[in-house]
Amino acid sequence: MRRARDASLGRSGCMTGKQWAPPPDACAAWDILCRCGPYGALSPSRGEPPAANYEEKEVLIMIKISPSILSADFANLERDIKRIETADLVHVDVMDGIFVPNITIGIPVVKSIRPTTQLPLDVHLMIDRPVRYVEEFCKAGADIVTVHVEADTEENTQKALDIIHNCGKKAGVVIKPKTPAEAVLPFLEKCDMVLVMTVEPGFGGQSFMADMMPKVKQIRAWIDEKNLDCDLEVDGGVDPVTCKVVIENGANVLVAGSAVYKAADIPARIAELRG
Ligand code: DX5
Numbered sequence: 001m002r003r004a005r006d007a008s009l010g011r012s013g014c015m016t017g018k019q020w021a022p023p024p025d026a027c028a029a030w031d032i033l034c035r036c037g038p039y040g041a042l043s044p045s046r047g048e049p050p051a052a053n054y055e056e057k058e059v060l061i062m063i064k065i066s067p068s069i070l071s072a073d074f075a076n077l078e079r080d081i082k083r084i085e086t087a088d089l090v091h092v093d094v095m096d097g098i099f100v101p102n103i104t105i106g107i108p109v110v111k112s113i114r115p116t117t118q119l120p121l122d123v124h125l126m127i128d129r130p131v132r133y134v135e136e137f138c139k140a141g142a143d144i145v146t147v148h149v150e151a152d153t154e155e156n157t158q159k160a161l162d163i164i165h166n167c168g169k170k171a172g173v174v175i176k177p178k179t180p181a182e183a184v185l186p187f188l189e190k191c192d193m194v195l196v197m198t199v200e201p202g203f204g205g206q207s208f209m210a211d212m213m214p215k216v217k218q219i220r221a222w223i224d225e226k227n228l229d230c231d232l233e234v235d236g237g238v239d240p241v242t243c244k245v246v247i248e249n250g251a252n253v254l255v256a257g258s259a260v261y262k263a264a265d266i267p268a269r270i271a272e273l274r275g
């Protein structure tokens, strides 16, 4: 759980103690920020007076887990996707051998796995000039498509985000470890998600780069300052230890490949990663 004290909490749901506030759908529908009072009461934060039982206090942000199927058994992909059904998203790593030095899966696999789960497909495109393919990934069943800012010009990245939105899907940008936080700024207002890499993209099972945390913190500050409805995701080396610092710095969506699939008890590991 991520703790926060003010109103800048995103709309991903919240709870006080053990009591859940109304579900995320309600937050979105009412266009309010989730702020929990002592009894889980919500207070509209845009010009509305607080509810009688509302009192500003520390709240806990719901953390979403997006297990990466890069660490699954590709010969048993359906089985391995069903194993993560207590997670919030399915992270699909698409690599082209050009943008990153590895090749994984593509459009036909996204299409095949779409009917195997109710969870949203969180498709991370590690491909050169993704604008060429985003529409096909959307049509194949992706729910969220993220593209690297390093993979094309700013103009084409904007175009890619627009195409994804025109397909009715969520869109986001990703930055590699050597890319500064500022690189997301031209796209931030358009993003449903920003993904900060905490390993060099290309392979699962690498060590977490803790020095990326100031970048996560900075992007969280911008999202909150601008009051954007944008998730902040971290990908690479996330495990039951590193998840804590990731959450402390403001991420609310955690990708984990090896930490999930190597666990003896996958649902317990997913719960553990929520912090
Ligand atoms: C790396 C991928 C990650 C990777 C994460 O390029 O984007 O999603 O699968 O794997 P772990 O959690 O093992 O670092």
Ligand code: ZN
Residues within 6 Å of the ligand: 068, 091, 092, 093, 124, 235, 255
């Ligand atoms: Zn990824």
